[in-house]
Amino acid sequence: MEWIERAPAKINLTLDVLFKRDDNYHELEMIMSSVDLADHLTFTPLDEDTVEVFTNKAFLPVDRRNHVHQAAKLIKKEYDIQTGIRIEIDKKIPVAAGLGGGSTDAAATLRALNRIWNLNLSTDQLIEYGMRIGTDVPHSIIGGTAFVSGRGESVRPIAPVPPCWIVLAKPRLSVSTKAVFRALEVEQLSYKPTSRIVERAIEANDYEGMVQNLGNALEYVTFQRHPQLAQLKERMLRYGMDGVTMSGSGPTIIGFSQNYSRAKRVYNSLRGFCEEVYITRTIKNE
Known part of the structure; x- marks a missing residue:
């Protein structure tokens, strides 16, 4: 059986840098919104204890440098999953563009594996794992338009962007x-x-x-x-x-x-x- 997960790009309507924190990260406030430009990820469970990642873009890494691979490995390790997963990424979002392509793919992976492996993780738990992969992942887990603060871990949904x-x-x-x-x-x-x-x-x-x-x-x-x-x-x-x-x-x-x-x-x-x-x-x- 296959699962397909849609992974929308994000845009920043604002990105405010308030100050540099004691941990050397910057304190941010942002308005972020998901847009109707998306990657699609197909998940196929495997009997073998492995993570296989494939993509339609030959230049993209499919090993531990890939956020999708990191997300799958993280969840497998945390919950001692002994079976495997094959993940195919149909990439439509431009790479290294400031549109959160890698982060939204990681978020889609966390959402999908939560269902496929019956983990029953809450949104807060998914956000916690997402932050271990990248600061844009939490918003991508929730999606829509949101006020995002901290390093990116605090995501508060707000009204949709006016039609445009x-x-x-x-x-x-x-x-x-x-x-x-x-x-x-x-x-x-x-x-x-x-x-x-x-x-x-x-x-x-x-x-x-x-x-x-x-x-x-x-x-x-x-x-x-x-x-x-x-x-x-x-x-x-x-x-x-x-x-x-x-x-x-x-x-x-x-x-x-x-x-x-x-x-x-x-x-x-x-x-x-x-x-x-x-x-x-x-x-x-x-």
Whole structure:
């Protein structure tokens, strides 16, 4: 028997860095939302005591470097599972894009194995395991739109994003999240946190208030290293998107519009400038 699990990408409407903690991690506040761009994972139980991971992207590792492999091995070890699992990843989310592709695949693995192996784990337990794999995993376990804080472990669902179209544009470059945070000097940030403002706007179904306060504290570092991303953001604004920001540590730039024809026009204009461009929408909370 096979199980299929959908793993949606996430976007950051905001990413606020408040301070550097005593444990050398940064205290964050973020508004994150799942979008209708997703990987699909197929799970097949095996009699052999093994974890097998396959993917349609030849360049992706399928060993312990892969978040899916880590999640499956973690659960097997924690609960002394003596049988195995084969996991096939149909990858649609751009890799190393700031869209949480590896994290959402890990979250899908935790959700699926919880059912397949009849573990009856609570959401809080799944989040605890997810944090051992990556800080974006907890949000991906819950999904939808949420206020996320701490290192990413605190996820509080909020109202859905007001109806709109979202254009995602990922240039052909990779950004190291660890390197961006290492280079970030919080005391030099002129960026003012906006997560709570955007939360209030979303709860009030105030689209204008939402798009006017999008923001990402990491743009300061990522744009310095990759000026073409700042140019891409300006281009999307010039083309008519209502609001534009960077997702995660980049490099994906995301733009919002309530007008589909305008979003489609921006999508078409960017395709000659950017290799991976998508139009999507947010997914409502379950």
